[in-house]
Amino acid sequence: MLIxxxxxxxxxxxxxxxxxxxRRQLFAxxxxxxxxRPGVAAKIENVKKSPLSTxxxxxxxxxxxxxxxxYELGTSKADPSRNASRLKVQDWKVKVExxxxxxxxxxxxxxxxxxxxxxxxxxxxxxxxxSIVVPWIGYSLSTLLKAVEPNAKAKYVAFExxxxxxxxxxxxxxxxxxxxxxxxxxxxxxxxxxxxxFGMYGETLPNQNGAPVRLIAPWKYGFKGIKSINKIRxxxxxxxxxxxxxxxxxxxxxxxxxxxxxxxxxxQATERRLGEFSRRKTLMFNGYGDQVASLYTxxxxxxxx
Amino acid sequence: MWWRxxxxxxxxxxxxxxxxxxxxxxxxxxxxxxxxTHETGDWGLRILLxxxxxxxxRRLGFPTLIQYRxxxxxxAFFYICLHFAIWAYLxxxxxxxxxxxxxxxxxxxxxxxxxxxxxxxxxxTSTKGWIRRLGKRWQQxxxxxxxxxxxxxxxxxxxxxxxxxxxxxxxxxxxVLMGARAWHQYRST
Numbered sequence: 001m002l003i004x005x006x007x008x009x010x011x012x013x014x015x016x017x018x019x020x021x022x023r024r025q026l027f028a029x030x031x032x033x034x035x036x037r038p039g040v041a042a043k044i045e046n047v048k049k050s051p052l053s054t055x056x057x058x059x060x061x062x063x064x065x066x067x068x069x070x071y072e073l074g075t076s077k078a079d080p081s082r083n084a085s086r087l088k089v090q091d092w093k094v095k096v097e098x099x100x101x102x103x104x105x106x107x108x109x110x111x112x113x114x115x116x117x118x119x120x121x122x123x124x125x126x127x128x129x130x131s132i133v134v135p136w137i138g139y140s141l142s143t144l145l146k147a148v149e150p151n152a153k154a155k156y157v158a159f160e161x162x163x164x165x166x167x168x169x170x171x172x173x174x175x176x177x178x179x180x181x182x183x184x185x186x187x188x189x190x191x192x193x194x195x196x197x198f199g200m201y202g203e204t205l206p207n208q209n210g211a212p213v214r215l216i217a218p219w220k221y222g223f224k225g226i227k228s229i230n231k232i233r234x235x236x237x238x239x240x241x242x243x244x245x246x247x248x249x250x251x252x253x254x255x256x257x258x259x260x261x262x263x264x265x266x267x268q269a270t271e272r273r274l275g276e277f278s279r280r281k282t283l284m285f286n287g288y289g290d291q292v293a294s295l296y297t298x299x300x301x302x303x304x305x
Numbered sequence: 306m307w308w309r310x311x312x313x314x315x316x317x318x319x320x321x322x323x324x325x326x327x328x329x330x331x332x333x334x335x336x337x338x339x340x341x342t343h344e345t346g347d348w349g350l351r352i353l354l355x356x357x358x359x360x361x362x363r364r365l366g367f368p369t370l371i372q373y374r375x376x377x378x379x380x381a382f383f384y385i386c387l388h389f390a391i392w393a394y395l396x397x398x399x400x401x402x403x404x405x406x407x408x409x410x411x412x413x414x415x416x417x418x419x420x421x422x423x424x425x426x427x428x429x430t431s432t433k434g435w436i437r438r439l440g441k442r443w444q445q446x447x448x449x450x451x452x453x454x455x456x457x458x459x460x461x462x463x464x465x466x467x468x469x470x471x472x473x474x475x476x477x478x479x480x481v482l483m484g485a486r487a488w489h490q491y492r493s494t
Contacts, residue, residue, distance in 0.1 A: 059335075062335070063335040066334070066335060067334060067335035067336060071467070071468070075467070075468035077334065077335075077336070078334065130336055130339070132335075173468065173470060174467060174468055175465075175466070175467030175468045175469060176467045246467055247466075247467075262410075264411065264412075265411060265413065265464070265466075267403070267407075272336065272338065272339075274335045274336055275335070277395075278398070279396075279398070
């Protein structure tokens with residue numbers, strides 16, 4: 001047989017803990033020096049474990065850093081890790097504006113100090129019917145949103161990815177509009193599961209995973225988790241989102257993981273967890289239904305896919 | 306000369322060897338089944354287009370290339386069969402209901418299936434015996450390969466989410482190869 005079955009794969013191969021520990025020692029030895037260098041993975045200190053974490057097995061760092069969708073860095077899965085250096089993360093700023101009382105532009109340091117860092121081990125389900133389990137680090141997006149005090153008119157949150165056409169793929173080549181845009185309803189964005197994410201596997205995010213700050217909304221398809229955010233805007237109307245703009249019949253605004261709503265290209269009833277041989281059943285809201293289903297009471301999820 | 310054919314064999318087997326080596330060294334990406342599916346499909350289509358390049362090249366002054374056409378056609382069929390088998394066995398776990406539903410529902414799979422099915426009679430009748438038995442009709446039958454190649458390109462075009470550069474490149478190659486045939490037809494009538 002060509003592929004190893006799940007039982008053939010030892011857990012030590014999946015987690016590759018020794019590599020992970022070696023790297024931690026290296027960073028510990030380097031001390032604060034590395035923390036000052038943007039674009040280089042650095043350990044994130046004082047991270048608390050979160051009760052929101054899954055107990056499922058975590059995928060290897062290699063799975064999470066070499067198999068990526070980040071079209072600005074290339075459209076194949078291997079491209080983003082190869083082209084990671086094209087994303088310039090120096091002097092990163094995130095502008096939070098729109099319908100709020102305290103709009104502000106934050107630098108990365110300010111943002112990282114705004115909330116208590118938590119490790120959240122989440123399932124991620126890609127719309128392409130594969131999935132992965134990753135230990136993210138960050139704090140609930142609600143912490144940032146509360147700080148800028150959305151006003152009564154604000155109903156949605158719009159996000160934008162940093163776009164640097166000189167170093168990144170053109171919209172024409174990628175076939176989707178850049179800068180990449182995504183959005184959440186304000187109540188979705190305020191949900192504690194929605195994570196403003198700065199790191200993974202104990203360290204700051206690698207570029208291909210959306211450094212230095214990204215969104216993770218684990219009950220939605222992965223593409224909702226916008227990477228390398230530099231703009232957040234509180235708005236009244238449903239904002240545009242890149243994949244919906246590209247193909248509205250295939251990608252909706254909500255894009256909640258839903259095994260009952262099929263996609264023209266892929267069955268959404270099952271998925272392949274990276275590192276596993278057999279497909280597994282996809283869970284409603286990616287298994288986070290207990291926490292988030294109440295957000296969608298009365299909403300027809302077949303129409304609002 | 307025997308060594309030339311051996312060279313073509315070796316070249317055509319290289320992608321397979323690389324995939325087997327990737328399996329041995331555990332280097333088939335984080336999603337090996339997807340990677341194997343894409344690689345075998347890609348090579349099937351590339352070799353099929355190469356086989357379609359033989360006739361125009363022959364007319365351009367390389368008449369001896371004809372001896373490799375059947376080999377290339379059969380290798381294209383081989384990689385496309387692997388592509389199908391990986392999808393059927395490793396991805397769909399031989400669930401015939403699900404596979405049939407996929408073929409009917411997902412147009413990129415419909416197109417791919419058409420391309421593969423049309424190649425089956427061509428592979429079967431590729432022997433000397435069948436060429437002799439079918440006579441003039443052999444050539445007519447084997448024009449089906451044009452439909453197969455088109456179906457393959459459309460399959461790829463419908464599969465990609467947004468970046469159409471590669472399928473567009475294959476389409477351009479097919480267009481040139483078909484254009485060369487049309488030009489030849491036009492000139493000789």
